[in-house]
Amino acid sequence: xxxxxxxxxxxxxxxxxxxxxxxxxxxxxxxxxxxxxxxxxxxxxxxxxxxxxxxxxxxxxxxxxxxxxxxxxxxxxxxxxxxxxxxxxxxxxxxxxxxxxxxxxxxxxxxxxxxxxxxxxxxxxxxxxxxxxxxxxxxxxxxxxxxxxxxxxxxxxxxxxxxxxxxxxxxxxxxxxxxxxxxxxxxxxxxxxxxxxxxxxxxxxxxxxxxxxxxxxxxxxxxxxxxxxxxxxxxxxxxxxxxxxxxxxxxxxxxxxxxxxxxxxxxxxxxxxxxxxxxxxxxxxxxxxxxxxxxxxxxxxxxxxxxxxxxxxxxxxxxxxxxxxxxxxxxxxxxxxxxxx
Amino acid sequence: xxxxxxxxxxxxxxxxxxxxxxxxxxxxxxxxxxxxxxxxxxxxxxxxxxxxxxxxxxxxxxxxxxxxxxxxxxxxxxxxxxxxxxxxxxxxxxxxxxxxxxxxxxxxxxxxxxxxxxxxxxxxxxxxxxxxxxxxxxxxxxxxxxxxxxxxxxxxxxxxxxxxxxxxxxxxxxxxxxxxxxxxxxxxxxxxxxxxxxxxxxxxxxxxxxxxxxxxxxxxxxxxxxxxxxxxxxxxxxxxxxxxxxxxxxxxxxxxxxxxxxxxxxxxxxxxxxxxxxxxxxxxxxxxxxxxxxxxxxxxxxxxxxxxxxxxxxxxxxxxxxxxxxxxxxxxxxxxxxxxxxxxxxxxxxxxxxxxxxxxxxxxxxxxxxxxxxxxx
Numbered sequence: 001x002x003x004x005x006x007x008x009x010x011x012x013x014x015x016x017x018x019x020x021x022x023x024x025x026x027x028x029x030x031x032x033x034x035x036x037x038x039x040x041x042x043x044x045x046x047x048x049x050x051x052x053x054x055x056x057x058x059x060x061x062x063x064x065x066x067x068x069x070x071x072x073x074x075x076x077x078x079x080x081x082x083x084x085x086x087x088x089x090x091x092x093x094x095x096x097x098x099x100x101x102x103x104x105x106x107x108x109x110x111x112x113x114x115x116x117x118x119x120x121x122x123x124x125x126x127x128x129x130x131x132x133x134x135x136x137x138x139x140x141x142x143x144x145x146x147x148x149x150x151x152x153x154x155x156x157x158x159x160x161x162x163x164x165x166x167x168x169x170x171x172x173x174x175x176x177x178x179x180x181x182x183x184x185x186x187x188x189x190x191x192x193x194x195x196x197x198x199x200x201x202x203x204x205x206x207x208x209x210x211x212x213x214x215x216x217x218x219x220x221x222x223x224x225x226x227x228x229x230x231x232x233x234x235x236x237x238x239x240x241x242x243x244x245x246x247x248x249x250x251x252x253x254x255x256x257x258x259x260x261x262x263x264x265x266x267x268x269x270x271x272x273x274x275x276x277x278x279x280x281x282x283x284x285x286x287x288x289x290x291x292x293x294x295x296x297x298x299x300x301x302x303x304x305x306x307x308x309x310x311x312x313x314x315x316x317x318x319x320x321x322x323x324x325x326x327x328x329x330x331x332x333x334x335x336x337x338x339x340x341x
Numbered sequence: 342x343x344x345x346x347x348x349x350x351x352x353x354x355x356x357x358x359x360x361x362x363x364x365x366x367x368x369x370x371x372x373x374x375x376x377x378x379x380x381x382x383x384x385x386x387x388x389x390x391x392x393x394x395x396x397x398x399x400x401x402x403x404x405x406x407x408x409x410x411x412x413x414x415x416x417x418x419x420x421x422x423x424x425x426x427x428x429x430x431x432x433x434x435x436x437x438x439x440x441x442x443x444x445x446x447x448x449x450x451x452x453x454x455x456x457x458x459x460x461x462x463x464x465x466x467x468x469x470x471x472x473x474x475x476x477x478x479x480x481x482x483x484x485x486x487x488x489x490x491x492x493x494x495x496x497x498x499x500x501x502x503x504x505x506x507x508x509x510x511x512x513x514x515x516x517x518x519x520x521x522x523x524x525x526x527x528x529x530x531x532x533x534x535x536x537x538x539x540x541x542x543x544x545x546x547x548x549x550x551x552x553x554x555x556x557x558x559x560x561x562x563x564x565x566x567x568x569x570x571x572x573x574x575x576x577x578x579x580x581x582x583x584x585x586x587x588x589x590x591x592x593x594x595x596x597x598x599x600x601x602x603x604x605x606x607x608x609x610x611x612x613x614x615x616x617x618x619x620x621x622x623x624x625x626x627x628x629x630x631x632x633x634x635x636x637x638x639x640x641x642x643x644x645x646x647x648x649x650x651x652x653x654x655x656x657x658x659x660x661x662x663x664x665x666x667x668x669x670x671x672x673x674x675x676x677x678x679x680x681x682x683x684x685x686x687x688x689x690x691x692x693x694x695x696x697x698x699x700x701x702x703x704x705x706x707x708x709x710x711x712x713x714x715x716x717x718x
Contacts, residue, residue: 127372128379131694133643136687139662140387143683147395150678157530158678159394162412169415176390256509257644263511291714297515304519315512323507 010331016324024086031083041084041285045075053296053307056127063309065292078289082313085285089321092258092284093251096192101247103193104200105240111201112208113231123205125196137195138261141180141187148177188258196250200243207239241336245329252325255284259318262287263294365706365713373695374682379693381438384684385431398680399434401450403445425596438688444681449661453685457661462551464657467576468646469552470707475581476635479588486589487596488619498589505586510645514579514652521575528575530653537568576653580645584635591634595614596627631711636701643690662686 005011023030033039045059054064054075062082064075112123150156151171161169179185182275211217212235220234262284359367388396397417423430443454444695486498508516521528533541534554538563540546541553549559554573557565599605600623608618650659661682708714 054546124372124375125379126382131376131380131635131691131698132383132687133640133642133647133690133694135644135647135659140384140683140687143678143680144387144391144395146680147391147398147680149463151392151394156678158398158414169412171392171394174390174392177392195640201636260509260511260648264648297519304516304523318512319507320507322509325559326506 009327011332013324013328017328018321020086020090020104020321020324023083024090027083031077031080033080033084039084041081041088042288043077043080045077048075049073050075053293053310056309062313065289065310067292076289076292078309078313079259081289082317085276085289085314085317088285089255089317092186092189093255093325096254097247097250100193100197100250101200101243104197105236105243107197107202107210108201108204109231109235109239111234112205113212113227115209115212119209121196121225122201126183126201126205129195130198132195134179134191134195134257135261135266137191138188138266141190142266142277144177145180145187148181152181181213188261192254192257196254199246203242203246204239207242208235211235211238245333245336247329248332249329252322252329256318256322258284259287259290263290265291286317346613348461361710362706366703369699369702373699376695377692381435381688382431382585385427385434388680388684389427389430392420395678395680396423396430397421398678399444399546399684401445401447404447441533443685443688444686446661446679446682448679448682453661453681454665456682457658457685457689460656460658460660463655464646464650464659465477466554467573467580467650467655467657468642470573471577471580471584474577475585475588478581479585480592480631482585483589483592483617483631484596484624486621487593487600487627490597492601495593498593502586502589505582506590508582510579510583511648511652513582514575514649517575518653519703528571530572530575530655532572532656533565534568534572537565540565550664572655576649576655579653580642580649581612584638584642584645587638588631588635592627592631596623596632599626601659629705629712632705633700636698636705639697639701640694642691642697643694658686658689661689686717 028036028039028073031043035045045054045064048064049055051073053066056063060077060079061077062078065078067074067076069340107122107126111119151159152173154160154168159169159171161167176185180187180190208262218235221232225234247252290311292306293314296307297304299317369480379474388399394414395413399412400417401419402417423435441454443452445451446453446456449456482498486495489495517528518530522530537553541548541556546556546560546562546565548556550556553569554566557563557567557569596619600619605618608622609615613621646657647659649655650657
């Protein structure tokens with residue numbers, strides 16, 4: 001433990017990740033919301049009619065971003081969203097990466113342990129999923145979600161009963177659509193889980209195929225251990241190390257990918273969501289800040305730094321988040337797989 | 342042991358004597374077809390989790406005035422039998438795909454497959470240049486960094502690769518646009534400038550390939566080529582940088598591992614210089630993990646291309662689903678659902694990724710005889 005702390009990169013990784021965890025935990029202290037009972041990730045500075053974003057001032061330590069509504073414009077506190085966005089980022093990254101890892105590890109373990117035709121089938125299925133680009137899945141689930149809204153509210157002419165316009169056609173949304181609409185499932189999170197478990201399955205599968213020939217597995221079996229016991233008590237602890245490294249790297253990478261999708265406007269959630277506290281559909285506030293500051297980044301007559309507070313803090317937070325988890329993954333790799341590195 | 346022997350014995354009866362590479366190729370082609378069928382099954386499986394009305398959008402007839410059609414979706418459900426068992430539906434849908442009928446998109450107001458094929462050259466141009474940039478650069482720089490481990494080239498490579506992987510591509514795109522488009526008007530977004538666009542649409546200009554840079558050369562219009570290259574610089578750099586860094590890192594690790602192996606010592610013992618040992622013996626083996634990782638992450642290239650095309654307003658295939666991604670697409674004041682374009686894009690991208698993976702696999706087999714012989718350590 002002591003020698004581990006001597007390497008500055010280990011310390012750096014722990015400090016960055018720990019910083020985000022502390023900020024997420026202490027968000028109500030760092031930036032108290034207007035209504036503590038019902039905290040929102042966006043704090044509006046009411047009564048400001050200034051069309052330009054406000055530079056850092058007393059009310060907003062990092063300035064404001066301007067969001068143009070239909071009739072009026074709002075000033076959002078950057079610092080507040082930055083602090084509360086840490087929660088969303090951590091939550092999204094952790095939930096997605098852990099669920100993905102569990103699924104992939106399970107597939108890899110069982111297929112590797114059973115072997116034979118089952119293993120080749122599992123590998124084929126893994127290959128099929130590897131060919132799916134994330135964007136196709138995100139867009140597909142987003143369309144399904146939007147379509148469910150259209151059907152329910154008969155928002156498009158497609159769903160109107162033209163024979164009797166006053167009697168709507170009853171269309172029952174499926175389970176998937178209801179889960180999506182209730183914000184129980186985020187289309188992005190669903191896609192990320194569906195289409196990023198394959199590396200885990202592949203790597204665990206390869207190790208299990210090698211590891212199950214080892215003597216300790218034979219010994220456990222000769223002692224009368226069942227398959228489930230061998231898989232989870234004996235094989236799992238011996239093969240999990242690379243998966244832990246992947247999880248650490250994925251947490252940062254998935255949050256950045258989520259931000260990228262939000263930035264280009266295809267985050268699946270409907271409009272701007274104001275509620276927080278939903279575990280499975282966190283709003284990416286950092287990316288939302290970037291979306292709101294988008295027009296100001298290159299539109300400021302040749303000087304991109306005129307309104308730096310609109311995008312720089314959110315960008316730096318994203319980069320730091322990605323770097324922190326990435327370095328943590330690298331260092332875990334050094335510790336857990338000493339032979340490779 | 343006994344089991345495996347009997348299996349090979351029974352397998353020998355049907356064995357046709359083919360060179361290992363040919364057998365490998367046939368095997369991979371069969372795998373590709375299996376993967377395509379599997380991918381379409383997965384896609385239709387996702388569609389099976391939606392009501393029949395959503396699936397009916399895949400069979401939308403081309404229309405001019407939407408008011409003229411009555412209870413369109415219900416009619417389609419009856420006509421196309423979307424209440425039938427799902428396997429039956431899947432087979433019907435797949436046979437329709439094979440006939441080239443990928444559905445009609447109400448947003449683009451045209452058939453999906455021709456719309457995508459028309460936009461393909463632009464995307465191919467973008468992807469091709471970034472592949473040509475980052476694969477050779479990634480392999481060589483990673484190999485050099487691994488060879489000169491812990492010396493200046495390695496340190497420099499590690500630093501740049503670290504920065505390249507830390508910056509999210511969409512942030513990099515914005516920074517590049519801010520510097521090279523707003524501050525210095527060098528590299529504009531889009532695909533062609535105004536002058537180049539009028540030259541391209543003139544009757545004297547023949548489109549041979551659809552790639553602007555190559556067509557310009559073939560027609561002898563170097564200004565068109567230059568203009569195309571000018572528009573390509575920023576998207577290509579954005580797309581390549583993170584892929585370059587990942588590929589380089591994998592190659593670097595592989596190089597370090599290869600250099601510690603016995604055959605390098607043997608080569609040195611025979612009297613080869615370190616330079617020869619690296620470039621003749623170790624390099625081939627060090628390339629393999631990098632190519633393998635590229636094959637595995639080929640699908641992420643499509644996602645990267647999408648983000649880059651949107652940010653740089655590049656008119657590629659992504660336009661099919663992202664016609665107006667920054668606003669809601671509306672038609673006559675109401676949002677238009679467009680499942681045909683969505684499914685079409687998903688299918689199309691899978692059909693692009695699988696051959697790419699196949700090519701990289703073949704490349705791997707060409708380099709490494711163990712892979713084409715099917716030998717596992």
